[in-house]
Amino acid sequence: MDRMITLNLQTKKYKIVISQSEDDFFTALKKAVKTNTFFVITDKNVKKLYLKYFTDLLNHKGFNVKTAVIDEGETGKSVESLSFLYDKALEVGIDRKSCAIAFGGGVIGDITGFFAATYMRGICYIQVPTTLLAMTDSSVGGKTAINTKYGKNIAGAFYQPDLVWINSSFLSTLSERHIKNGFAEIIKYAFIFDRKFYNYLFDIFKKGITSSKDFDYIIYQSCLYKSRVVEKDEREITELRTVLNFGHTFAHALETATKYKEFLHGEAVAIGMIFATALSLKLKICKPETYKKVETLLQEADFVLNTKYNAHQFLSLMKRDKKSVDGNIKFVLLKDIGKTINSYIKDDIVLNVLKNFTRGNK
Numbered sequence: 001m002d003r004m005i006t007l008n009l010q011t012k013k014y015k016i017v018i019s020q021s022e023d024d025f026f027t028a029l030k031k032a033v034k035t036n037t038f039f040v041i042t043d044k045n046v047k048k049l050y051l052k053y054f055t056d057l058l059n060h061k062g063f064n065v066k067t068a069v070i071d072e073g074e075t076g077k078s079v080e081s082l083s084f085l086y087d088k089a090l091e092v093g094i095d096r097k098s099c100a101i102a103f104g105g106g107v108i109g110d111i112t113g114f115f116a117a118t119y120m121r122g123i124c125y126i127q128v129p130t131t132l133l134a135m136t137d138s139s140v141g142g143k144t145a146i147n148t149k150y151g152k153n154i155a156g157a158f159y160q161p162d163l164v165w166i167n168s169s170f171l172s173t174l175s176e177r178h179i180k181n182g183f184a185e186i187i188k189y190a191f192i193f194d195r196k197f198y199n200y201l202f203d204i205f206k207k208g209i210t211s212s213k214d215f216d217y218i219i220y221q222s223c224l225y226k227s228r229v230v231e232k233d234e235r236e237i238t239e240l241r242t243v244l245n246f247g248h249t250f251a252h253a254l255e256t257a258t259k260y261k262e263f264l265h266g267e268a269v270a271i272g273m274i275f276a277t278a279l280s281l282k283l284k285i286c287k288p289e290t291y292k293k294v295e296t297l298l299q300e301a302d303f304v305l306n307t308k309y310n311a312h313q314f315l316s317l318m319k320r321d322k323k324s325v326d327g328n329i330k331f332v333l334l335k336d337i338g339k340t341i342n343s344y345i346k347d348d349i350v351l352n353v354l355k356n357f358t359r360g361n362k
């Protein structure tokens with residue numbers, strides 16, 4: 001077994017297996033679920049690339065395998081897709097003892113998780129992520145959701161998987177833009193948790209990622225950071241899990257203002273992290289050296305760090321964020337690499353930083 005993490009939650013315990021070995025997957029699978037029937041859910045792109053390989057793998061072990069394919073991308077995470085999954089599952093004989101498998105990126109992970117949480121009042125499910133973002137973030141922690149006509153992740157549930165199998169060889173076909181997208185959240189873990197991981201990433205960006213061993217290490221570290229937070233605050237009830245929202249308040253405003261068309265989530269988070277650090281600097285919570293470190297790593301990873309926006313529009317969008325209370329915007333701020341604090345910040349300060357943050361502001 002290459003690398004394995006056990007997630008110990010109050011309600012459940014499950015394993016994250018990071019390995020390119022199919023045997024490792026089956027060993028873990030046997031222990032994790034007692035079923036003979038799997039419902040593999042994927043999107044059209046992943047179907048073309050890997051669905052036959054994956055269903056053959058399960059079939060050869062004697063499992064009964066049914067599949068469902070939905071549209072790729074954010075539009076796949078819809079009420080219509082969910083309804084299609086319920087119908088398809090019933091049609092092919094998926095029952096309460098069957099197990100769903102999310103085979104794809106974060107979109108597939110989120111909708112499959114929500115499907116599993118609600119189909120026949122809940123069936124088990126497994127995450128087999130195929131994007132870097134899903135391998136390092138969305139497949140771990142049990143947040144599931146679909147979008148509605150009016151917004152992203154409007155309907156959802158906390159519902160933990162029974163196993164996560166991360167095989168980094170799937171990354172060989174992922175576009176460079178989506179690889180970079182995954183790196184935003186990985187860099188976030190370095191900023192909020194670990195100076196050593198910051199240095200490691202800095203070196204790796206300088207020399208270029210050369211082996212799947214590098215990816216496996218990065219994925220392992222990322223899953224470890226996320227797991228430890230989720231263990232302490234499974235349902236985001238205390239302040240602990242909110243640390244993962246570093247950069248996200250601004251990112252959500254940016255994604256909303258551009259109607260989710262211009263930026264991938266990670267690209268928006270990269271800009272959000274530099275904004276949150278600019279705010280930290282303005283409030284003298286961090287030193288200029290820390291700001292520089294944040295900027296340097298994001299630039300090494302090749303993220304574009306400025307964008308055009310209207311400061312007043314952004315302020316009002318950020319006030320609508322799920323984490324705002326009574327119109328006060330709550331930010332995760334950076335004290336130093338590896339150290340954060342949560343704070344409600346007054347509008348005039350946020351506006352001031354917004355106005356000075358990047359070129360092109362009105």
Ligand SMILES: NC(=O)c1ccc[n+]([C@@H]2O[C@H](COP(=O)([O-])OP(=O)(O)OC[C@H]3O[C@@H](n4cnc5c(N)ncnc54)[C@H](O)[C@@H]3O)[C@@H](O)[C@H]2O)c1
Nearest residue numbers: 045072073105106107108130131133134138143170173174
């Ligand atoms: N649940 C959580 O905790 C959590 C956390 C972060 C993000 N998310 C959600 O994740 C979603 C974004 O995930 P994503 O970035 O993985 O996007 P995605 O699932 O849309 O995948 C990106 C693209 O890559 C394609 N793809 C997937 N695997 C591939 C492979 N191996 N090779 C080639 N192409 C491949 C997909 O078909 C898609 O076109 C968003 O909906 C976001 O809300 C959830």
